[in-house]
Amino acid sequence: MKIDEIFSVKNKVAVVTGGSRGIGEMIASAYLANGARVYITSRKADICDAKAIELSERYDAQCISLPSDLSSVEGIDSFVRDVESLEESIDILVNNAGAAWAEPIDKFTERGWDKVMDLNVKSVFFSTQKFLPLLRKSASQDDPARVINIGSIDGIGTPVFETYPYSASKASVHHMTRVLAARLVKENILVNAIAPGPFPSDMLGAAVEHNYEGIISRNPVHRMGRAEDVGGLAIYLSSKAGSYTVGETITCDGGTISSSGHDLSE
Template structure:
């Protein structure tokens, strides 16, 4: 049982890997010997993260726009051309939109659903051959979908499309987890609570006060999410599929 959390030598793909939770997970993989491909739409930001992580281990950047089917197909083709086997796919790329219900636009709804749900499903579909090839009898390939506690409880914000999309991600995780496990691919999700990121930067002026509101007394950090992703990618979680882990410092448990 000494190597239950060993991921050294695996190949991972992390979407939205240039910043925020995606970059935290990518760093955790790279530091633990995983050859990690990251993608993002902004090439300059992507290459900056690649340059940083490449000083630690193997990190390769492939720019892409996963908000369109053409972008999903092109990115999957680029990964498949480089790697016959992909052990880990982290579907992290996402977006949000906020507006009062009376004025919430169709464009904001479609943009959020297309990236958060549609692209996640079809990228998984396109990379299934590489995931199946990487599967071993006692250590399946893994898909890790990044959901949100906003998809588990009332978010108390006007991010209607975001909360609906993340609830869809959680249910899709359960559906795919059951369907793909017999094919050697386990699918699980992480539903993060409050982590410092560009998406939450406007809320960080009172970080310490916000952290005190959580049962664990602080906000999430890079080690928290990277450690959970490593667990979901390692032999330790080989019998876990279709599950969503609320990584939130106890926020959902305390929500009543």
């Protein structure tokens, strides 16, 4: 029952998509700080490479950059081949890379729809599918492999912005999590999702010109999400402590969803 044992990710091998910044970097950092080896990927190779060097040095750990574009099955195949050339098995897959697109309802474009759906939904399924051989090799009843999908509270509640496919994509991620969990639990691969609320990142920052004051004032705990909030949850879901939690979507939002409908003014 010691924390070092039940929450350990030591010597685990993790893949974090979109690990070059934002929430993916926060989750990768939590693993690296606690003795895991972490593969990160993103499209911009120079930024991904520099981030892997920075995180390796900061945590005295192994963070490896394998840049790729996961919006197509071709890109996913190439990324999985790169990981396969370096590892015989992986313990944890975090499907975090995601995109958002906002346009007024009358002008919403097919391009915006497809960009969001391809990365947020299609790539979550095919990344999981293509990594199954490596996940299967580490999976056992005593120590199951893990898949963590990053959804969003916008897939549970109604979003503030006109991001129609984004909400649909994240609701899809949450339900796909249950369906994949039901199938893969038979092979000792546990699938869960995290539904973050507001975390400072390029994605959210772009929507509010990097001024988070309005978001903070509306949040029940009056702050943005921190690296340890989402990193701690990822560690729980990746460790012994989380090995009886299957098919869940866990919010990490300061109480936004559970407080919705409640008047927060004092």
